[in-house]
Amino acid sequence: MDKILVQNAGKFEGQKVKLNGWVYNSRRSGKIGFLLFRDGTGIIQCIIIKNDVGEELFDSFKTLTQESSISVVGEIVKNDRAPGGFELLLSSLEIHQLIEGYPITPKDHGTEFLMNHRHLWIRSKRQHAILRIRHEIIKATRDFFDSNDFTLVDTPIFTSNACEGTTTLFETEYFGESAYLSQSGQLYGEANAMAFGRQYNFGPTFRAEKSKTRRHLTEFWMVEPEIAYCELDENIEWAEKLITFIIDRVITNRKIELETLERKIEDLEKFRGEFPKISYTEAVEMLHKGGFDFEWGGDFGSPEETYIAEQFDKPVVVHRFPTAIKAFYMKRDPENEKVVLGMDVLAPEGYGEIIGGAQREDNLDFLLERIEHEKLPQEEFEWYLDLRRYGSVPHAGFGMGIERVVSWLCKLPHVRETIPYPRMIQTLRP
RNA sequence: UCCGGUUUAGCUCAGUUGGUUAGAGCAGCGGACUGUUAAUCCGCGUGUCCGGGGUUCGAGUCCCUGAACCGGAGCCA
Numbered sequence: 001m002d003k004i005l006v007q008n009a010g011k012f013e014g015q016k017v018k019l020n021g022w023v024y025n026s027r028r029s030g031k032i033g034f035l036l037f038r039d040g041t042g043i044i045q046c047i048i049i050k051n052d053v054g055e056e057l058f059d060s061f062k063t064l065t066q067e068s069s070i071s072v073v074g075e076i077v078k079n080d081r082a083p084g085g086f087e088l089l090l091s092s093l094e095i096h097q098l099i100e101g102y103p104i105t106p107k108d109h110g111t112e113f114l115m116n117h118r119h120l121w122i123r124s125k126r127q128h129a130i131l132r133i134r135h136e137i138i139k140a141t142r143d144f145f146d147s148n149d150f151t152l153v154d155t156p157i158f159t160s161n162a163c164e165g166t167t168t169l170f171e172t173e174y175f176g177e178s179a180y181l182s183q184s185g186q187l188y189g190e191a192n193a194m195a196f197g198r199q200y201n202f203g204p205t206f207r208a209e210k211s212k213t214r215r216h217l218t219e220f221w222m223v224e225p226e227i228a229y230c231e232l233d234e235n236i237e238w239a240e241k242l243i244t245f246i247i248d249r250v251i252t253n254r255k256i257e258l259e260t261l262e263r264k265i266e267d268l269e270k271f272r273g274e275f276p277k278i279s280y281t282e283a284v285e286m287l288h289k290g291g292f293d294f295e296w297g298g299d300f301g302s303p304e305e306t307y308i309a310e311q312f313d314k315p316v317v318v319h320r321f322p323t324a325i326k327a328f329y330m331k332r333d334p335e336n337e338k339v340v341l342g343m344d345v346l347a348p349e350g351y352g353e354i355i356g357g358a359q360r361e362d363n364l365d366f367l368l369e370r371i372e373h374e375k376l377p378q379e380e381f382e383w384y385l386d387l388r389r390y391g392s393v394p395h396a397g398f399g400m401g402i403e404r405v406v407s408w409l410c411k412l413p414h415v416r417e418t419i420p421y422p423r424m425i426q427t428l429r430p
Numbered sequence: 431u432c433c434g435g436u437u438u439a440g441c442u443c444a445g446u447u448g449g450u451u452a453g454a455g456c457a458g459c460g461g462a463c464u465g466u467u468a469a470u471c472c473g474c475g476u477g478u479c480c481g482g483g484g485u486u487c488g489a490g491u492c493c494c495u496g497a498a499c500c501g502g503a504g505c506c507a
Contacts, residue, residue, distance in 0.1 A: 029470090030463040049464070065458095081465060101440080105457045106468055108442045112499055168505085184507090209505050210431070222507060302503075344507095353507060401507030415507095426499075 001073070006042035009086045012076045019044070019088070022123070023068045025106055026061070033061050035090065036083075037072055042256070043125065045087045046072055053091065060093055066105070067123070069096040084256075115416070119430045122420060129257035130417055133250060134406045138202075140249035141223050141402075144242050145200045150225060153192040155185030155201040161380040168208040170218075181206035184399060187329070187384050189226035190360060193395050194387055200225040210425050213302075214414040215352050217403060219423035226397030232341040232359040235396035236277065236317055239345055239355050242400070243315060244272040250409055263411050270313060271348065277317040280339065283308050299325045305353065309346040315354070319343040328370035330358040331394075343398070351408035357398020364388040 004017045021039030028034070033048035050058040064070065074090040103117050104124060114121045121127050145152070158172075158179045169180040185201040192199035202223040209216065225238060247268050250258070258265060278286070287294045290307055300308070309316055320339040323332060330340035345355035361367045367388055371378050378385075406418035416422040421430065 025468085027466055027469065028463085029466055032464040032466080034466050034469095036467085045467085047465080051464085079465090081467085083467065101458080103440075105441065107456050108468095110442070110500090113441070205507080207506070211505065212500090213502070213505095216506075220507065299505090301505095356507060399507060404507055 006037070006039045006044045009042075009044055009076050009084075009088070013078055013086065014076065016073065016075050016091070017088075018071060018073045020071045021069075023064050023066055023070060024125075025066060026064050028062065031058075033058065035061065035064065035072075037070070037088070038123070040128075042084065044084060045082045046074060046090045047087055048090045048093075052089075057090075057093060060095065061090075063098060064095070065099055065102065067102040067120075068098045070094060071096070111414075111416075115422075115427060116430075118421060125260055127417065129254075129260040130406065130410050130412065131420060132257050133254050133261075133410055134402070134418055136250050136254050137246055137406055137409065138221075138402060140246045141242065141400075142202070143249075144245045145198075145223075145225060148198070150198040150200045151192075151196040153189070153196060153199045153201055154203065155182065155188035155192070155224075157182045157203065157206075161377065168210075170206050170208045183207050184222070185224050186226065186397065186399065187381075189224050189397055190329075190384070190387055190395065193226040193228045193397065194391065194393070197228050198225070199227075212425060215404060215407075217415055217419065217422055217424055220415075220419070221402040222399045223402065224397060224399045226395065228395045229393050230359075230396045231394050232319065232343060232396060235357055235359060235398060236275075236319070236343055239317070239343075239357065239398055239400075240273070240275050243275075243345070243355075243405075246405065247272050247409065258410075261410050261412075263409070268409065271315060273314075275315050275317050275345065276312050277319060278308075279320045280318060280322065281320070283318050286311060297322045297324065302352070305346060306350055309348055309350065309352070313348055315345050315347050317343055317345055326358070328374045328376065329360050329367070331361040331363075332366060341396075345398075347404070347408045349408065349411065351404060353401075354404045354408060355398050355400045357396065359394065359396040362388060362392045362394055364392065 002012065002015065002017050004012055004019060006019060019037065019039055021037055024036035024038040024043050026033065026035045031050035035046040035048060037044050037046050048058060048061045071094040072088060072090055073092040074088040076086055077089055078085060079087050104120055122131060158174060159182050160179060169183055172179050172181065183205055185203060189199060189201050200223055203221065204219055205222045206219055208218060227238065251265050251268055281296065284294060284296050286308060287304055292304060292307065294304060308318065319342065320333055321342045323338060323340050326340050326342050330342045333339045333341055341359040343357050344353050346352060347354045361370065364385060367385065371381060403415045403418040407415045412418065416424060
């Protein structure tokens with residue numbers, strides 16, 4: 001007899017199989033019982049008919065409580081009335097642990113309660129679906145870069161300096177000196193790109209900002225491609241292709257999960273392909289037409305960003321920002337010194353910035369000028385400046401926040417549900 | 431950090447102009463039911479009304495204070 005997984009049940013139609021898992025829910029209607037059984041790959045309904053299985057097994061079924069651990073044996077049969085299309089005609093039941101008082105009942109709960117029980121909440125259908133889509137998005141991201149001749153080159157998490165000198169970092173003691181948890185692997189990514197041509201790094205990122213919004217975590221995952229001999233337009237193209245590839249994969253491989261989340265595939269399909277592109281200056285004009293009192297040179301706040309994204313039904317690329325509001329490493333536009341060759345991708349439906357990137361400044365003197373102007377400690381950047389001393393080339397890259405992409409593609413109200421154990425200003429446990 | 435809001439049963443919430451004994455639904459338990467999808471029907475419980483202080487004959491309700499949480503802003507992916 002085969003030991004199988006719920007997600008493969010359809011392939012075993014007509015066969016007697018065994019499944020190991022947990023009770024999702026159960027109900028009875030007289031002499032017939034319905035057991036929703038989950039094993040981590042899906043949920044299958046088991047049917048227990050008293051007259052077929054006998055009184056002893058039926059009584060045993062009646063004792064089952066939510067999340068008790070069990071193994072079931074039975075025949076897989078097709079039945080359109082069952083969720084998932086297949087069900088299991090139960091013939092034997094082994095109880096490993098009968099439990100009492102599982103805290104998460106199949107009724108309404110508040111976010112605080114659920115977050116305090118996050119270690120259990122991830123068993124629930126909806127959370128499970130989100131995390132499976134997260135996996136698909138991460139897998140697709142890796143597959144995309146791997147199949148486009150990128151090399152994965154990891155970057156350190158302990159760093160000695162602020163990468164951009166802007167955001168607040170988590171400080172930690174490192175054998176007698178201060179170290180900071182990485183807020184981006186980008187500078188190292190640039191070194192890697194000079195060594196490997198096309199590289200990506202993918203790891204956790206830490207920001208100590210006391211942000212309390214639906215878009216922020218203090219610990220999140222970011223993928224950062226960096227490409228040698230690449231300019232802004234090509235950089236944008238890579239971003240478009242990556243997002244399109246991810247959406248295709250999610251649509252193809254995670255239909256059940258999308259359905260659980262009531263995310264319409266037709267909506268996701270619209271997001272693919274080439275994205276509309278506007279310059280910062282054009283975006284400012286757009287804001288003026290929309291009645292915003294906004295001065296050229298300022299950074300977009302949340303309301304501005306949302307308004308711009310709302311004008312499009314696809315992700316929109318905003319490029320060429322004022323130099324003053326962007327990081328020191330962004331290359332100044334040779335055609336307009338006031339702007340840099342940066343680009344942001346704003347997701348539709350109010351999900352905000354999912355990608356931020358730029359062509360990097362490859363001229364040593366300009367870079368030194370910026371470091372001085374921003375009052376950054378030059379000695380900390382000597383290794384980075386070496387990249388401009390020894391074989392400098394045009395190069396570009398971007399960072400994509402995984403949680404924001406998951407949040408958007410799943411159409412969630414908050415990023416905290418996109419990561420198994422979210423770290424936020426007020427959340428450190430479980 | 432700033433602005434706004436919330437805190438009452440295991441969970442989600444209601445609770446009138448301050449009024450005597452604080453409610454409902456769900457979950458749980460027992461029973462009925464051979465196709466349930468958050469099943470339905472009958473029966474059975476539960477309270478530090480967030481903590482502290484005050485006003486009042488009387489406070490879940492009003493005031494002060496503290497805490498926790500939620501949403502937004504800034505910052506960003």
